[in-house]
Amino acid sequence: MNKEWPIWEIFIRSKNGLEHRHCGSLHAADEDMAIQNARDVYTRRQEGVSIWVVESKHITASNPEKNGEMFEPAADKVYRHPTFYELPDEIKHM
Amino acid sequence: MLHEKLYDYLLHLGDNSMILGQRLGELCGHGPELETDIALTNISLDLFGQVRNYFQAAAQIKGGDATEDSVAMLRYEHEYKNTYLVEQPNEDFAHVIVRQFFFDVYHQLILNELMNSKNETLVAIAKKSIKEVDYHVDFSSTWVKRLGDGTEESHEKAQTAVSTLWRYSMELFKATETESWAAESRVGPDLDQLKSVYLERVSSILKEATLSLPEETVFQYGAKTGRHSENMGYILAEFQYMQRAYPNMKW
Numbered sequence: 001m002n003k004e005w006p007i008w009e010i011f012i013r014s015k016n017g018l019e020h021r022h023c024g025s026l027h028a029a030d031e032d033m034a035i036q037n038a039r040d041v042y043t044r045r046q047e048g049v050s051i052w053v054v055e056s057k058h059i060t061a062s063n064p065e066k067n068g069e070m071f072e073p074a075a076d077k078v079y080r081h082p083t084f085y086e087l088p089d090e091i092k093h094m
Numbered sequence: 095m096l097h098e099k100l101y102d103y104l105l106h107l108g109d110n111s112m113i114l115g116q117r118l119g120e121l122c123g124h125g126p127e128l129e130t131d132i133a134l135t136n137i138s139l140d141l142f143g144q145v146r147n148y149f150q151a152a153a154q155i156k157g158g159d160a161t162e163d164s165v166a167m168l169r170y171e172h173e174y175k176n177t178y179l180v181e182q183p184n185e186d187f188a189h190v191i192v193r194q195f196f197f198d199v200y201h202q203l204i205l206n207e208l209m210n211s212k213n214e215t216l217v218a219i220a221k222k223s224i225k226e227v228d229y230h231v232d233f234s235s236t237w238v239k240r241l242g243d244g245t246e247e248s249h250e251k252a253q254t255a256v257s258t259l260w261r262y263s264m265e266l267f268k269a270t271e272t273e274s275w276a277a278e279s280r281v282g283p284d285l286d287q288l289k290s291v292y293l294e295r296v297s298s299i300l301k302e303a304t305l306s307l308p309e310e311t312v313f314q315y316g317a318k319t320g321r322h323s324e325n326m327g328y329i330l331a332e333f334q335y336m337q338r339a340y341p342n343m344k345w
């Protein structure tokens with residue numbers, strides 16, 4: 001039997017209206033404990049108003065060894081950035 | 095006269111939280127898991143924060159050069175009014191959690207009543223503290239259930255803690271002269287009336303945790319009136335050391 005508690009990823013919403021952001025991970029035996037631990041570890045200095053916890057095993061991550069094929073092809077495709085448009089002066093907030 | 099009673103009553107309220115806070119503080123860096131370590135010391139800090147409020151009020155009543163620190167740290171053992179329950183050692187994690195649970199349920203009941211106190215300071219302190227203590231109750235109750243209804247080993251340890259610590263529970267509800275005064279003058283709750291709700295809440299959580307109260311218990315009384323257990327001297331030795339060695343020192 002594995003005696004180590006599983007790892008959970010913690011997401012905190014810092015204010016209403018903002019999104020939950022990943023802030024770290026911790027150990028907990030179940031989801032209730034994960035929420036309580038997250039509250040005690042990550043929000044003790046008023047960092048948040050809402051907590052999400054996800055057991056790390058439920059997150060599928062990209063393979064770092066495949067970073068070349070995954071991400072490098074995008075490097076020379078600057079035309080994918082919308083920076084080639086001429087904006088009229090009247091448009092202020094783009 | 096009234097002031098003396100109120101002073102004593104503030105000590106009753108503050109000393110329980112302070113000694114339990116000190117016990118939890120001993121766990122700093124020694125918790126079973128990093129996350130639990132932080133949780134328990136957070137609770138300790140909550141309790142000390144509440145104690146400061148009580149003792150600032152007490153120091154004001156006392157006057158002269160009394161401060162929250164002198165009220166907290168410069169009394170003799172028999173002048174502390176905390177119960178036996180909170181002096182009990184951190185035997186193992188199950189003891190820490192069960193002690194906390196027995197106290198938290200009581201603490202929550204008391205604060206709920208203090209929110210209707212005739213004394214405005216107590217109302218303010220209770221309103222500020224209740225949210226913290228509601229969380230303490232959640233924390234310790236879920237842990238009691240987790241340990242009791244966990245593995246065979248955790249169940250056994252939790253049951254041992256329940257059976258050992260239960261004998262110190264009823265002292266919480268045995269009113270001293272000061273607490274009777276508080277109830278009569280509607281400054282504090284009538285402890286006797288809270289007992290049945292307490293028993294109900296504790297029993298229902300323990301039932302979920304598949305734990306049981308001992309069938310026969312010889313309850314222990316006396317710490318509240320100054321007759322402390324042998325644990326108390328050791329707690330105070332550590333707690334008071336700095337103030338005794340370096341009088342009037344400040345951080």
